[in-house]
Amino acid sequence: MAVLTSEAVVLRTWPVHEADLVVSFFTRDYGRMTGVAKSALKSRRRFGGALEPMTVARAWFAERPKQDLVRLDQLEIIRSPLSLPVDPTRLTVLSLFAEVLEEALPEHDPQETVFRLIVSVLEQTTVEQPWMPLTYFVLWMTRLMGLLPDIAHCTACGETLETGETTFNAYADGLFCRVHRNGNASELSADSWQLALKMLRAPVGAFAGEPWPRRRGQDLRRFALQSLERHMERKLKSGEMLGRLAG
Structure with a gap:
């Protein structure tokens, strides 16, 4: 052996x-x-x-x-x-990383890109900056799991999305234009949409120096977490805890 x-x-x-x-x-x-x-x-x-x-x-x-x-x-x-200070928010973000990886990844299936992702976001997850690496992680996990169609175009019609018209819903992957939004759709803010486009083209360290209040990217995190939960067919306990911490 x-x-x-x-x-x-x-x-x-x-x-x-x-x-x-x-x-x-x-x-x-x-x-x-x-x-x-x-x-x-x-x-x-x-x-x-x-x-x-x-x-x-x-x-x-x-x-x-x-x-x-x-x-x-x-x-x-x-x-x-x-090795770094721990507070309830950072601890819950770390718990979410662990919960997503355990629930989403099959056993004995090497995932080099996912491994590099988690190591890189762990380096950036501090008490002062928990929200940026969390946003980066959940967005990239939807991409690596095949749950994120091209977010520059409407999933339904393929037309190029424009600032201020981007929507998502809890029952379908991808983003939609206003014409193809459904009745339960939520708006993805222009800032969050542009942020997602940038995050999919750059390493997590590229965003380390930016100010990142809790509300920045909040709708983007909700969009990505909904996609992950739909795929896993269960609610993330750590996601619910983060929601309570965020108020």
């Missing part, structure tokens, strides 16, 4: 037996995995503080014959979410 190694992001853990933990983690090379970390609650040498959700670590694990769960042997921290 060969031991494999890969850079990974811890998604969540839950206890099993007396000192073991089941760990959901997303690896760069092998996709999302679920494994058992034996004696994880007792062994600081093998795991230490690396089991906090959204920890980026080097993981060593082995696939076991006829077993769904891998054997997780060790995690070595590369970047911990606790």
